Amino acid sequence: MAYTQTIEAINRLVATGIVPGVSYAILDGKLQTKGIVGAEQLVPAYEPLKNDQLYDVASLTKVVGTVPVVLQLIESGVLTLNDPISQFLAGWSDRRVTIRHLLTHTSGITGYIPRRDKLSAQELHDALLTLHVGPTFDKQMVYADTNFIFLGWIVEAITGLPIQKAIEQRVLTPLGMGHSTFQPTDPLTCVPTELSSTRGLIRGVVHDPKANVLKSRCGSAGLFATRSDLVTFVQHMMSRDNRPISTDFKQALLKDQTPNQSAFRSFGWALVPVQFPTPHYAIWHSGFTGTFIVIDPQNQQAMVFLSNRVHPKAPNTAFLGARNALITTYLSEKSNNHL
Known part of the structure; x- marks a missing residue:
């Protein structure tokens, strides 16, 4: 298994200062290539990156x-994709918005909340x-955290558990x-994230402001994970077992699930075309802090990428183009490996 171009691209991200450091894993069948490069912290003092640390995966x-x-709740029959979210969220009156809309970011929910990051959890909930x-x-995919915050509250309404506790118990x-x-x-x-003028060095506390306010009731961000744990997750997502979701839903994830089926979005995951050995989709998702996962179950190939691109300062927009180029390199190289 040779991913020399992908690994060289990762090394360049660190060498050029786009990110302080990277922890990565590339999976190809039963083979794995893992590595760490660079630092976990640059300020207030340099600290080299260590193996299998916790990342705020956003x-x-x-x-x-x-x-x-x-x-899982849909599979058990207590929830359906077409359920209006107003059925579960007291205070939300628009019955057009369904579970599918939230999962695919096609809800169209929009608006401005003044002083959002300064509100209490209850005030943010109400706002x-x-x-x-x-x-x-119902027409366009517009990515928004609100969709998954609402999904978290719906899980809580059904299970009685805050979404983060439900994730712990069920995943x-x-x-x-x-x-x-x-x-x-x-x-x-x-691994620390931003050195903030208001919060100081953010380390071991979630970076995302909404998640920091909502705590255990936030389904859009808040998880800290190690590379090895995310590799475990990816392996299950490529397996034929029914964890963490059924094999039927694993197949459903590889299809466009938006209402018009033309937005390259599945349930949560984005879709990316893969041409080899036959045209199909892989799934991928990123995190604001500098993380992403790509999974191609058909070819049994995947990549886990963890960085803290918001350290020492957010937003570091240079990372976005470099990340997309890295993913393109990986997809090309993994297809060549499959030939």
């Missing part, structure tokens, strides 16, 4: 945690329920992801 929380829990449905509803524990957590007990085991 929006990977959506697909590693919230999506499996929601699909989010005052948002409205805009003109993109992390059953899969043996024993290092991953929403509440790290030792900040020094965590």
Whole structure:
């Protein structure tokens, strides 16, 4: 298994200062290539990256945690894709928006919340329920954390558990992801994110402002995970077992699930075309802090990429183009490996 171009691209990200460091894993059948390069921290003092530390994976929380829990509830029959969310969210009145709309980011929910990051958890909860449905509803995919915050509250309404506790019980524990957590007990085991003017060095505490306010009731961000635990998750997603979701839903994830089936979006995951050995889709998702996962179940190939691109300062927009180029390199190289 040779992924020399992909690994060289990762090394360049660190060498050129686009990210402080990277922890990665490339899976190809039963073979794995793993590596770490660079630093976990640059300021206030340099610290080299260590093996299998906890990363704030940001929006990977959506697909590693919230999506499996929601699909499990659908599989059990207590929820359907066409259920209006107003059935579960007291205070939300627009009956057009369904579970499918939230999962595929086609809800069109929009609006502005003044002083959003300064609100209490209850105030933010109430404010989010005052948002409205805009003109993109049912027509366009517009990525928004609100969709997955609402999904988390719906899970809570059904199970009685805050979404993060439900993820622990239904995903992390059953899969043996024993290092991953929403509440790290030792900040020094965590790769730091931003050196903030208001919060100081953010380490062992979630970077995302909404998740920091909502705590255990946030389904859009908040998970801290190690590379090895995410490799375990990916292996299950490529397997023929029914964990963390059924094999039927694993197949459904590889199809466009938006209402018009033309937005390259599945349940939570984005779709990316793969041409070899026959045209099909892989799935991928990223996190604001500098993380992403690509999974191609048909070819039994995947990549886990963990960085803290928001350290020492967010947003570091240069990372986005470099990340997309890296994914393109990986997809090309993995297809060549499959030939």
